[in-house]
């Protein structure tokens with residue numbers, strides 16, 4: 312079964328409105344490839360990005376949202392608010408949200424449910440800390456993250472789920488996981504889904520890798536059997552580098 316190939320740029324808390332215009336202006340000069348390309352600017356720049364990309368196949372997505380539909384949650388943004396400006400995909404459970412904003416598996420489960428009930432696609436991030444790997448707990452940690460936030464879903468809901476394996480120790484550090492480490496984790500994730508649901512479902516889920524992906528290593532990473540694309544941080548802030556990564560899929 313052929314799975315959707317995706318390259319998504321997570322801009323994190325980078326780029327003001329002018330920088331957003333300028334980076335998108337550079338990105339749209341490149342030829343489109345046969346893959347889904349997404350960028351996730353800050354909430355304040357989503358509408359600007361949507362306008363600039365209205366004729367492009369690049370999809371604008373959100374980095375986060377709240378699990379409630381509305382209410383007294385100062386500083387938060389709802390699924391409905393995102394949908395109302397045409398955003399149909401959201402990243403949930405990024406390790407920086409888990410670490411700095413103390414998001415728990417059970418909160419993330421609520422966010423996943425809110426995303427799906429709002430007909431949004433969810434890019435759900437999972438990843439272990441370096442200590443987990445040193446203690447040989449990495450498979451268990453990843454299983455638990457998936458089990459606690461996603462294994463309550465019915466088969467059909469998985470059509471809207473994309474997974475992104477991002478080992479925390481490889482994010483923004485320049486240290487990429489080895490090809491063997493990436494492939495064995497991605498195939499373990501797929502096996503867990505096959506065990507819980509079916510092989511057919513497991514083989515239909517796109518699993519992205521994230522963590523220091525750059526033009527120099529993207530082709531090797533994307534050619535692994537169970538890797539269906541990437542979630543790119545730092546390198547997505549350069550139009551040239553991001554384009555090279557996209558072209559390598």
Ligand code: 13P
Pocket residue numbers: 321405477481482483484485521522523524542543544545546
């Ligand atoms: P880097 O590509 O900067 O390591 O970030 C990866 C990431 O966190 C994408 O969500």
